[in-house]
Amino acid sequence: MNKVLILGAGQLARMMELAGTPLNLDVKAFDVRTDKVVSPIYPDRIYGDLKDGITNADVITAEFEHVAHDVLAECELSNKLFPTSNAIKIGGDRRLEKALLKSCNVSNANHYFINNKGDFDKALKCLSLPIIFKTALDGYDGKGQWRLKSTDDADVIWQDMADFLTASQTSVEQGIVAEQMVPFDREVSLVGVRRINGDTAVYPLTENHHTNGILSVSVAATVNSQLQQQAGAVFKALADKLNYVGVLAIEFFQVGEQLLVNEIAPRVHNSGHWTQQGADTCQFENHLRAICDLPLGSTALIRPTAMINIIGEDSVPNEVLAIPSATIHWYNKGKRVGRKMGHINVSGDTELQLAEHLQTLAKILDKKAYPDLIDFAKNYLEKLS
Amino acid sequence: MNKVLILGAGQLARMMELAGTPLNLDVKAFDVRTDKVVSPIYPDRIYGDLKDGITNADVITAEFEHVAHDVLAECELSNKLFPTSNAIKIGGDRRLEKALLKSCNVSNANHYFINNKGDFDKALKCLSLPIIFKTALDGYDGKGQWRLKSTDDADVIWQDMADFLTASQTSVEQGIVAEQMVPFDREVSLVGVRRINGDTAVYPLTENHHTNGILSVSVAATVNSQLQQQAGAVFKALADKLNYVGVLAIEFFQVGEQLLVNEIAPRVHNSGHWTQQGADTCQFENHLRAICDLPLGSTALIRPTAMINIIGEDSVPNEVLAIPSATIHWYNKGKRVGRKMGHINVSGDTELQLAEHLQTLAKILDKKAYPDLIDFAKNYLEKLS
Structure with a gap:
């Protein structure tokens, strides 16, 4: 069992191929833009179409949750898909995600599903301001979101959302999830992995910082054992419920000593890239180990x-x-504004040394391209002193 | 400067491609068996012949020292070859190596060059028993060696060597280097790297164990600072003398507190594979950084x-x-007796934990395939207690 097909041929597939090659795993990827199977490292090297890819693979997995449902169905028919299409779809639809959290009794923000003006008005009654509205499908990196801070803006925002819903051409019906905005202290995430036999392992909680809605910095360092336990329990509950196989990432809002789930990602995750240098086994290798x-x-x-x-x-x-x-x-990848082009990992023997390396890095990098990094590094160092 | 051509398409080239890809280095290899340029990860993917490879590369390097001299000459003409052909050739010819050590005043075993029976007889007079005879060219992993422990065996051994010399079909004249065997305490090696501007860095000294003449285990742990300094000075002397660029490995015999050079390898080295998990930057990445x-x-x-x-x-x-x-x-690689097929890296937060992991590993692995590992792991643990 060493031939892996990944749905999606982006950087996550690329890093899985790099992690899998030393294990003699043969990692290929289905590029959804071209409908061709390729090598993620050599994307111009083509290995046929989806049908060929499914036939040649021992196991199939996904690097993103917005895979077309017919593709998922075709893969699932082969009995080679891990995690299940159900788990992948949940990651791509906030309504299913909220239902999963509810079924597992996992804390998250108060919310309300919106399909029309009536729902919108009810949401404003059920939830208190500020409210964040998120598209149920296809939202990522802060895209497809509206924030309502004052009822004065309600009509304008509703019109924008209504236009958006009308224009949506998703195969599953699009919708909006209204969430009461949480006055959180910080955002953290947990990357964990579950094997077919039910074994699980979780990485230390990671603190995440966003710039313009996109993850900019993740730090894995000192762990608060109470929080780690809380997050681990959520991971176990969700992963077991889904009979999950592979890496599953959970983003949390931390409010005081409590963690509220923000969202889940049924795949290796940007906030787990630090594991390449900071952990015994990186998330990419562990995902491959789990599915194989x-x-x-x-x-x-x-x-x-x-x-x-x-x-x-x-x-x-x-x-x-x-x-x-x-x-x-x-x-x-080709250069484009706002595109994730790569990442830098930096470590320290101690957290203080890490903070010093971050300071040095922030000074070297272009301030325009990394607008928050200098402040982040400064605050991080001060927090330790 | 990000297109690298490696002379030789074996595991060292493969690990350089794996290390270089995240840095967006385009690593290709010239397979000397097929005279084709390939991707080391995808060896069936062909990028033309040597001429194409040289034209398309920004820099050229080697993964082994026994590259045909005409190939080295062709590469050197392009001014892209690092290290120089001179340095590569020295690693492939024990006579040149000994001359280099002499010119740098670096300690090594007493030795004598042999081309004929007269030289052989003189060697027996100059050196005391036991003597090890090594082919000047093409020897590796304990191949092409004879050991003389008693003068009674001299005739038989000479006849065997004479036959070998007659049969040799090397482009440069083959020869034999007789070395007085050193009653060493252990074998260690130093992997270091030198950049074009003369910057150097060395990894901690590594302790090496051989089984049937082939490296079986390398350990990087506690470092004796006196030995590290001694080895570092030898590295600096040799690398500077050669105006070396890239990773250079030096194998030593440790006799008491003194290090005698056994041999040098002008390339990334098997005894440096631990750096993939045990060092800040692995030897493969550092070689690429140096030549780029x-x-x-x-x-x-x-x-x-x-x-x-x-x-x-x-x-x-x-x-x-x-x-x-x-x-x-x-x-x-295809399975073959005695062939290096892969390696396992194992670490510990402490040396004791490493020893425990080694014990576990030795118990799991097949005793026939890893005959010395159980004893090695046991002794290693006892030494720490």
């Missing part, structure tokens, strides 16, 4: 590590490489 | 790490993956 029914690798933290996303830039100054422990991971 | 004129990566030890070669076997029990920190690196 190999023993899970240890998820222990080796040393405090941070990941910095490279967004919209196709180069960084060479001095970055001179920072001890700094590692650059490029995705070999 | 990027800043060298830190060579600091992250945690005690051992490498175990997988020789002649194309599988290991899955339980190996359940050992925390155990990582398997397969080379995607």
Whole structure:
């Protein structure tokens, strides 16, 4: 069982191929834009169409949750798809996600489903301001969201949403989920993995920072054991409920000592990229191990590590490489504003050393391209002092 | 400067491609058996012949020292070859190697060059028994060696060597180097790297164990600072003398507190594979950084790490993956007795934990395929207690 087909041929597939090759796993990817199976490292190398890909694979998985449902159905028929299409769809539809959380009795923000003006008016009555409205399908990196802070803006926002709903051409009916905005202290995420036999392992909780709605920095360092336990219990409940196989990421809002689930991602996750340098086994290898029914690798933290996303830039100054422990991971993608082009991992023997490396990094990188990094690094260092 | 051509398409080229891809380096390899340029990860993907490879590359390097001299000459003409053909040739000819050591005043075993019976007789007079005879060219992994322990065997051994010299079909004249065998305490090696601008960095000294003449285990853990300094000075002397660019490995015999050079390898080295999990930057990435004129990566030890070669076997029990920190690196090669097929890296937060992981590993692996590992692991643990 060593031939893997990934639905989606982006950077996550690429990093899975890089992680799987030393294990002699043969990793290919189905590029949904071209309907061709390719090597994620050599995307111009074509291995046929989806049918060929399914036939040639021992196991099939996905690098993103917005895979067309007919593709998922075709893969599931082969009995090779891990996780299930059900789990993947839940990650791509906030309504299903909320239903899953409810069925597992997992805390999350108060919310209301909206399909028409009547629902919208009810949502405004049920929830208190501010409210964030999110598209049920296809939203990511802060796209497809509206924020309502004052009822004065309700009509304008509703009109915009109504236009959006009318224009939607999704195969499943589009909808909106209204969520009461949570005054959270910080955002954290948990990346965990579950094997076919039910074994699970979770990485340390990761603290996440966003810039313009896109993840900019993730840090894995000191872990609060109470929070870690809380997050681990949520992971176990959701993963077991879904009979999940592979890596599953859960984003949380931390409010005081409580974690509320923001969203789940049925795949390897950007907030887990630090595991390439900071953990015993990286998330990409562990996902492959899980779906290929190999023993899970240890998820222990080796040393405090941070990941910095490279967004919209196709180069960084060479001095970055001179920072001890700094590692650059490029995705070999064409430059585009707001696009995730690569990431930098940086570690320290201690959290203080990590903070110092982050300071150095923030000084080297272009302030325009990494607008929050200097402040983040400064605050991080101050917090430790 | 991101297109790299490697002379030789074996596992070292493969691991360089895996290390270089995240840096967006385009790594190709010239397969000397087929005279074609290939992707080391996808060796059936062909990118033309040597001439094409040289034209398309920004820099050229080698994964082994026994590259045909006309190939080296053709590459050198392009001014893209790092290290120089001179440095590569020295690694492939023990006579040149000994001359280099002499010119740098670096300690090594007493030796004598042999081309005929007269030289052989003189060697027996100059050196005391036991003597090891090594072919000047093409010897590796204990092949092409004779050991003389008693003068009674001299005639038989000479006849065998004479036959060997007659049969040799090397483009450069073959020869024999007689070396007085050194009663060493252990074998260690130093992997270091030098950039075009003269910057150097060395990894911690690695202790090496051989089984049937082939490296079986390398351990990087506690470092004796006096020895590290001694080895580092030898590295600096040799690398500077050669105006070396890239990773250079030096094998030493340790006799008491003194290091004698056994041999040098002008390339990434099997005894440096532990750096993939145990060091800030692995040797493969650092070699690429050096030849692409990027800043060298830190060579600091992250945690005690051992490498175990997988020789002649194309599988290991899955339980190996359940050992925390155990990582398997397969080379995607056909199974053959005595062939290096892959390696396992295993680490520990402490040396004691590493020793425990090694014990577990030795129990899981087949005793016939890893005959010395149980004893090695036992002794290693006892040494720490």
